[in-house]
Amino acid sequence: MNRKLKIASSTALGMALATTVALAEKTEDVIISRPGLLPSAILEMTDEPGPWFKDPVDGDSLVVIKPGEAVMIKMTDVASEHTITSLLWQPGAEKFPIDQEKPSSSSVTHAFEKPGLYVFTCKVHPYMFGAVVVDDPKTEGLDIGSEIQLVTGAKVPATSDIATKLLRTFFVATTPSLWRDYTKPTWDAKLPAIPLNIAGSVVGLDALSVSAPNALSKPSTPGVGELWVNTQFETINGKKKPGSATQIDVTTWTIKKKVKGVEHDMNHPHNMWTDRAYKYIYQTEWFDKKLTTFDRESGKVYSTQTLGENPSHAMSRPGDDSLYVAINGEDKVVKLTGGERPSVQMNINVGPHTGPHGHHITHDGKYMVTPNALASSVSVVNLDNNQVTEIPTGGVIPIAAWGDMKNQIYVANLLGSPPLLSSLTVIDASTKKKVKDIDLAADYDPVSGKTKGEAYGLLPIQTPVSPDGKYVVTANTLSGTITVLDTATHQVVKSLPCEPGCHGVNFGMKNGGGYYAYVASKFANDLIVIDMDTLEIAGKILLATPEDGQIVGNNGMGGQGVLPLPIADHGWIEETAKLVGSGKLTAEVEGWLKALTKEQKGSERLSTFGKVKEHEVEG
């Protein structure tokens, strides 16, 4: 036919016009191809704190489209792999939820039909949020919908308290100007008066605005030693990627320095650990592939090495001081030697598509327990023979774990254990069995928002056990609360106010005996100090250093990993105490150890590893 057309048009006068008419008529028939989706809006994933899913048009994390239009979500300015995962969507929406079984550099293009709110996240970094509002132009206000389907399986009314909390958290998390800045006298998270259509009623987005006075105070009783906090979102002149490690003198509650990693563009420093002599700080770079080792005293970076996608937490094994780094974007924990340049000894695969995040090593050095963020499971690794047992738990995004002296491991499930909205799973590392789930939000009504008791913790993250074994202190990022669980009764005995993005917790030594729990939050620049004797907030310390001109944005923000020194946990403190007088500790560290009480320094019998049997510890 093609040839015939050509011959006709090139040999007969007047045929050119006739051919054109014929072409117009048959164009529809000739074209058999059918176009795919043309994205009407784009969300570009970035490492930039806040706009993790960025609309290239206006820099927001939210795009508005009409029903039938498509959005492309792609990875643009990221140094590591992520998932593009539906966190919440409209019930009954076609081809939902969107997810991938493991992180990659994928892009996703999707057409949306049903009006309402759709929120996406990354399963590895579950505070990266991007939203699509499918707005029916015929209705008043931006359509949020009348119900919201959560990834956990729960369906909640869009007017419910939990939905309102999620919506506010979305705007606060994605907008650095709304973060709680303690260098100012008040926190005014003012949202614009954009009309929203929620279940048919029009309300202004400004109804979600919050305001609170900012008050800092130093705890009256000093701590012992120092504290490292990852101020992961600070933007720093001279490097493209954000974040620093902030060192605080807890005897004076003042900031000593910030290690910024400008030379190697340290990217999202998330969690730290140290060696038993406290010479090195091992720093994970969670939105990257690297582990960085720097000098604790000088801040000098000794080495940076690539370990895998999204290294999250680091912890040493008491006994041999070897280092274990969880590779959150893969399926492994990397075992390394310590030192200036830790060298890889082996990869421990903890199960297919597991994505281990905040692992814990038991005080006796026998087990490592990994909360598998991508697998609804926990793996127990016998560190003597590296045998792995993966235990399905039913938890959604198990994110952090900590064990007590009886090797009971508390695992925070970021999105609960359906039908529980918020939960800790208890694992017995010795028997490799799940013991139970603990409801962290038993006293909260997700629809009305009313609380009838202390059990009010939503979206739990770090969850360490106090060194005396009495309490589990959990940072809950959605409720902005710190819950204290009694390990004897498994009841939440206290719920304390935290900050937006409440995230990291760890215990440090209080001068004269006892412990402080230090709590860091992502979207605030203070550190909360809790006195574990009174279970009350003892003070709030500023993590910002406004006088430091090199920090150009988010000063003191992004609080995540918390590392108090001396390490208060048994198993580790004894290892360091053993070195007193050996010449391996600096005078400063010797001084810290001298300031400790007998209880804080721990048991004599724990000071010689390999000789301790489990029943002795249990007794």
Add this chain to the structure above:
Amino acid sequence: MVRSTATNFIPPTVFAILALSIFIVHAGQSGQTSGAAHLITMKAVNLPSGQLAYQMVSHKIKSTAGETSDVTGRYSPEPTIPGPAIVITEGDKVEVTLQHAIAKSSEPVSIHVHGVHYKIDSDGTMKALNGYADEAAFPDQPYTYKWDAALGTAGTWPYHDHTFNDPMVGSEDKGLFGTLIVNPRNGKTEAIIDGEITDIGVDEIKREFILWMHETTFWGMEVNNILEGKEIPLWTNPTVGAKLGEKVRFHILGMGTAFHTFHLHGHRWLEPGTTNVIDTTNIGPVFRHAFVLKAGEGVGTGQWHYHCHVVQHMQSGMMGSFLIVE
């Protein structure tokens, strides 16, 4: 050849009309003449989504006989991703003027072409890279590139921005990329047709399916030779369609950072330059692979799946269909 001798006995008054119709024909089949000069104006624009794209403004072809035809009508009147597919013949010369029409930006934008010859002033890079000049369009300051599709440059080639927002890399990943097809001067290409390796005429190709593999998305464009080279934007992960038995040409290109394995169900083709029969090919960034096949040969009509065979990419929807109808 036949057509040019035909013009010898056409009365001068109708010569122009006929010449125009010949050009429409040539535009569609490209491969029969050589030595034409192409005068092209394109612009780089923003899409409402925030992506960037090239858009054809004007394409005129001056034949060796000195006649000029305007083929702008074959292109989409809107910006597209991938950008306009420019189809020329080995031996042709091209002048492309790029206009900067990216709103709210004064960043330089360029066209860097692969495959064909050009002088240092047409590299489409900044002075920091080429040591010669900033070879990019600025607002109200277009830049003209001169390409020479000299002997030995036949093939399917990418063109892309090399300067916007990043003077080292450019913004190809935002949508500033397109396709240059240089047909061989002899008008012949090798393909497996009815089970035999055969020389077929480029003018026998009914449809060109251009598929760019970027991240985990196919961005598509059809050049329909039945409709005189009409370009049909196909956007993301499209269905490409042909009639049973038609000879069609696929042009598979890569960009960005990911490596892909293109696979088409039910069909096999000749690995270019070899006698190997393949049904999958590796596509890395700026790799390109073109092949002709006979739609549905040996397998018939149907909706034949094509996809990237990297599992993670498949899971993200990097797939489409080759629809073959009676």
